[in-house]
Amino acid sequence: MEEVRVLLRNVDRINPVSAVDYMNEGGYEGLKKSLWMSELDIIHEITESTLRGRGGAGFPTGIKLSHAHNARSKNKFVLCNADEGEPGTNKDRILLSKDPNSIFEGMAIAARAIGADKGYIYLRAEYPYIVPILEQALENAREAGCLGDNIFGSEFSFDIEIRPGGGAYVCGEESAMIESMEGKRGEPRFRPPYPTVQGLFQEPTAVFNVETLANIGPIMYRGADWYKTMGTKKSHGTKLYTISGNVRNKGVYEYEVGVNLKDLIYEAGGGIPDGRKLLAVQTGGTAGAIINKHQINMPMDPAYVADSGGSMGAGDVLVIDNTNDIVDILDNVLSFFVHESCGKCTPCREGSMRLYQLASGIIDGTTTSEGMENIRELCETMRLASLCGLGQSVPIPVLSCLDNFREIFDEYIVRNEKNKKIAAGGAK
């Protein structure tokens, strides 16, 4: 299994803040080409590439550009989502700190395509050490004529500003991010209207993940046909995978879309150290499915993973070894959602808390088969009635975990019921 370095091509090879270094490696060629193309031709090329958003939801990037392009307004914005809050996701950090120009280039091309002259990078508060890198890189890019007024001597002007986050997972959700950038609590908005119609400061705003943006330069430079030579029949290009948890080689790797999960764990990740065994894998971050060791022979192709009930999310692979207890893992996952639910809607605010109590009760002995029924009902309510993707996705880890580790949960419940009976008997 060979790493294919398209997005990571410059990592640790060039000075990340140097626009000149970046250009010496073919950087900004995609933007230069775009400057002489019509807006519709740029959007057509990106649509043809079949690029899908890398922030988790997998929305086709070309379609998003076209929506923002069609929105009528003098002011439009390109917003780079650098909130990277999903536990087990480190890939955007690598791009932001090691090749920021690839993000600027993608933003500039997107701006050129939709008719925007201003871009923002919403950078999570947990990455404060990246601020000086981005600031220096922006300054150098302006000086080299890659950003600012009349880019590369053309009519097109575009500049980028950094906006900090405050430490809230929900602000990775695009409408919550926009609220946050307007100086408000980061609570998701009702939609429609979608951000491409009415986003930041009520103006059309196209929000893209960091990795999505890094794909755009190479696509414009080398063409959609080249891009489609990589990947599977249904999903093209490369993907950054973050491998974390109980593996030898934790880190971020780039492979063609569709590599096998098993190979990611045992080849890229180097397997599990110290003779321990695999217990479970969570793909797609804390909001993703938890599967057992018999299910890992699976291509990491968004289309395929979705068919199997999971989600590839942002390409995360969390490896969990057999020194862990799966119920404790579920407990930990739910404590995350309790902490990060913004509280705007009841199903998510109360549902997460109740699920967490029920999961803790499995270990403590208070949750019985009735409680397990409640878990499933709560999940259904949250999926249907939550306002945003946070609440809607909580059922994914919970239900997959219950289903894929049924025997373990059954054992706990049998024990809990038995103890309850004994306790009841003792009270008589």
Add this chain to the structure above:
Amino acid sequence: MNTSHTPAMQLEQVASLAREFKGKKDQLMLVLLKAQKITGHNALPEDVAVVIAEEMGVTKNHIYDFATFYAMFSTEKRGKHVIRVCKSTPCHVNKASNAAHMLEKTLGIKMGETTEDGQFTLEHIECIGVCDRAPAMLVDDEVYGPVTEESIPGILSKYQMQGEEI
């Protein structure tokens, strides 16, 4: 919320910072993050909030409503340095709770508390994006990991020394 008495010089610094962003409510995050550093207690006490509210043209209530939403802010005094220990699943399976206990023991405080000398506050945080260094933590703006029994004293002494110089 404490009605603490922030030194006049710090208040003046906060005021001039906030003045730059008068009427720019969208820059509230930046202003509060910087203000919190100026206070030296990693917090936004009431007198600081009042100054920001006046200078930026937003209400004090809005500032508290905003600040209490985000994990990075505190309305109560914290230590000079804030240690944020990751508790999300990738760190959790790398025994993050052991790291957290060791820090509690070494500092003699529990999660959420501040040492008596006002040097350190210990907090939990969700994934800080460096899962390859699990179990990981942030001390102010700096990343550390893997956090082990052996590495903790060295890390802490770095900040204790800073404290002595001042």
